[in-house]
Amino acid sequence: MNPPPHKIQVPEGSGLRAAITGTGSYLPERVMTNADFAKIVETTDEWIMTRTGIRERHLARVDETPSDMGIVAARRALEKAGISAEAVEMIIVATLSPDYAFPNTGCLVQAGIGAKNAFCFDLEAACSGFVYGLEMARRCVEAGGIRTALVLGAEKMSSIVDYTDRQTCVLFGDGAGAAIVQGVRDGRGVLGTVLGSDGTLADLLIQKAGGSRMPATEETVRQKMHMIRMSGREVFKHAVLNMSQAAKKALECSGCAMEEIACVVPHQANLRIIEAIAARLGVGLDRFYLNVERTGNMSSASIPVALDEAIACGRVKPGDKVLTVAFGSGFTWGATVIQF
Numbered sequence: 519m520n521p522p523p524h525k526i527q528v529p530e531g532s533g534l535r536a537a538i539t540g541t542g543s544y545l546p547e548r549v550m551t552n553a554d555f556a557k558i559v560e561t562t563d564e565w566i567m568t569r570t571g572i573r574e575r576h577l578a579r580v581d582e583t584p585s586d587m588g589i590v591a592a593r594r595a596l597e598k599a600g601i602s603a604e605a606v607e608m609i610i611v612a613t614l615s616p617d618y619a620f621p622n623t624g625c626l627v628q629a630g631i632g633a634k635n636a637f638c639f640d641l642e643a644a645c646s647g648f649v650y651g652l653e654m655a656r657r658c659v660e661a662g663g664i665r666t667a668l669v670l671g672a673e674k675m676s677s678i679v680d681y682t683d684r685q686t687c688v689l690f691g692d693g694a695g696a697a698i699v700q701g702v703r704d705g706r707g708v709l710g711t712v713l714g715s716d717g718t719l720a721d722l723l724i725q726k727a728g729g730s731r732m733p734a735t736e737e738t739v740r741q742k743m744h745m746i747r748m749s750g751r752e753v754f755k756h757a758v759l760n761m762s763q764a765a766k767k768a769l770e771c772s773g774c775a776m777e778e779i780a781c782v783v784p785h786q787a788n789l790r791i792i793e794a795i796a797a798r799l800g801v802g803l804d805r806f807y808l809n810v811e812r813t814g815n816m817s818s819a820s821i822p823v824a825l826d827e828a829i830a831c832g833r834v835k836p837g838d839k840v841l842t843v844a845f846g847s848g849f850t851w852g853a854t855v856i857q858f
């Protein structure tokens with residue numbers, strides 16, 4: 519019997535699994551601290567730290583774009599995987615802040631790294647984008663159509679943040695993270711994934727203008743409707759509920775107990791959200807890899823950057839099982855268990 523569509527299990531028997539064989543990340547040089555925010559909006563380091571756990575975040579230069587950041591992260595991931603850019607057959611860039619409405623950011627990354635054998639596209643699932651992208655790559659790799667994929671999360675949140683809105687501006691940062699996904703038969707790979715969406719709640723976290731429903735006009739720009747608007751409390755509640763449920767379902771469909779998970783790499787939106795998820799999963803925060811204090815919420819780039827850091831510092835080692843879990847605008851959510 520087929521599993522329900524939101525529960526995706528690796529087909530048994532083939533032995534072929536989609537594994538992450540290399541990761542890379544990039545954070546822009548410029549750092550904006552909470553003290554810097556206190557100079558431009560009415561806030562304090564104490565308020566931001568207590569409500570979000572964020573102390574600082576990296577912001578891209580004016581001339582630096584998601585594709586620029588993604589290119590650096592992609593090169594680093596290729597190097598770790600020990601493969602050339604020509605080996606990449608598919609590039610998926612998860613982003614809600616693309617360089618252009620079109621062409622897609624994936625094509626720009628392709629040109630930058632010289633992945634001339636790849637087809638490329640962007641995927642928009644907000645902060646869940648990397649988990650969605652990883653699952654799309656898994657399906658292509660395990661179906662046998664693609665041997666090597668590059669999945670990126672790349673965001674310039676600073677280009678759509680209203681720096682006069684103290685409720686949102688302190689939350690976000692810029693950056694990019696990349697993963698090389700390859701078919702292997704050695705036990706590594708994605709063990710199970712759960713994805714979900716609820717479009718009835720689209721208005722709670724939204725960039726209203728700039729699309730075809732509300733094209734940019736002098737009026738939309740004056741009213742800052744091309745910037746992020748969020749109902750913080752509502753988003754918080756739904757994030758905790760959906761992330762903890764997705765994490766539990768991903769464990770279930772991958773046949774893993776929480777005790778087997780060496781490290782949880784969550785979407786890094788807010789420390790309080792992560793604390794609430796840890797409590798619902800019945801584990802301590804020490805099981806989580808956290809970088810939200812240094813990066814803020816980088817939307818789709820949060821998980822791949824955190825994963826790359828966790829591998830680089832030895833928190834995730836070969837043989838470890840890792841749980842990633844994400845939530846974002848849409849609403850969208852997803853969780854996946856990966857064997858390294």
Ligand SMILES: CC(C)(COP(=O)(O)OP(=O)(O)OC[C@H]1O[C@@H](n2cnc3c(N)ncnc32)[C@H](O)[C@@H]1OP(=O)(O)O)[C@@H](O)C(=O)NCCC(=O)NCCS
Nearest residue numbers: 560561562565569645684685750751753754787788845846
């Ligand atoms: C945004 C968030 C930190 C706000 O925290 P909160 O406890 O819900 O705070 P509220 O929005 O209820 O605001 C409480 C007060 O703090 C004020 N406030 C908001 N931002 C502030 C800031 N940066 N500095 C100081 N005060 C601030 C509000 O104006 C409000 O003041 P009032 O009581 O005088 O009206 C919280 O709702 C949150 O984290 N939500 C989820 C956001 C998120 O992660 N989104 C992305 C998901 S992918």
